[in-house]
Amino acid sequence: MDVFTAIHERRAVRDYSDEPVADTAIATLIDAAIWAPSGINLQPWCFFIIEGAARLAACSTKAKAALQGAAMEHPELTGLQSMLASPTFNVFYNAPVLIIVCATTGDEMALKDCCLAAQNLMLAATAEGLGTCWIGLSETWLNTDQAKADLGIPAGFKPVAPIIVGHAKGSSPLPSRRAADIRRVGKAVRS
Template sequence: MDLTEAIYGRRATRTYTAAPVPKEVLKSLVDAAVQAPSAVNEQPWDFTIIQNTSLLDRISAAAKAYMIETMPSGSFPEHLHETLRSPDFHIFYHAPVLITVSARAGGWAIENATLAAENLMLAAHGLGLGSCWIGFAQRWLETADGKRTLGVSDAFVPIAPIIIGYPTAPIAPVPRHPPQLRWID
């Protein structure tokens, strides 16, 4: 798959088969992630890979509770509040893998982790895998309990929780808004 096809074809995947993703494939995704640029070439990444479904279930429940408790009214559309309150909603959509990209705290941590996460998601798509950045999990993973669950030291901050798995079906393209461009000559 060429780069343009990967960029235009990658979509947020929210339905997965139960098929496990081989460790060699997951390692190749991390290898692709660390090819990303980083501020002053620090390469400050840390990756946590979770394949334990009972642990993913516990993190999902904790992250949902944290979001419900801390999410101010009006900060998200009401249907998202309702989704989080549903006992049937699993934050990770029952994907078989969660890869969390963390970066050394401070400086350009968010930018560094985000660049690595995009490489990881594009590489996943190129291998026929689906991926989705799970923002609902992000804030809980930043807490002391979340970091302890991930085994992330205080020197790092979890930034990009990405679920990975084999999609149940191809994801249709999502229409894109035209970009707002400003040409300054």
């Protein structure tokens, strides 16, 4: 699959089959991620792979509790309260794998570099016939000391991009896109 096809076919998948993801596929995704550009080629990333439905369901319960606790400080979460309170809602959508792209340093450029690595990973997954979704709802919990301890993430690392990976159950709808807002500055007018 060429890169433009992968860009246009990538979707946020929120329904997964219970088919496992092969270790070779995970290795392929990580290999694509590490080829992302990074400032001064520092490559300030580390990848934590969490597998298993039971493990991810337990993580989901903790992530929902952390978000419910943060709702007082974040009014934008108010509309999510009933979903977060539901025992049947799984933050990780029953995906078999969670790959957490972590910054190994705390500087802002490392965070951007990890986002670039995450995009490479998601496009590679699309090319491999796998679905992905960046799970922003898990970030509050992942950045707690307890979550880091539970998952073996060093205290100085920052979880940036929690990406679920698996085989999509069904298809995801084509999202709409606005026309690009393009503004040119300093281009000479040609006659």
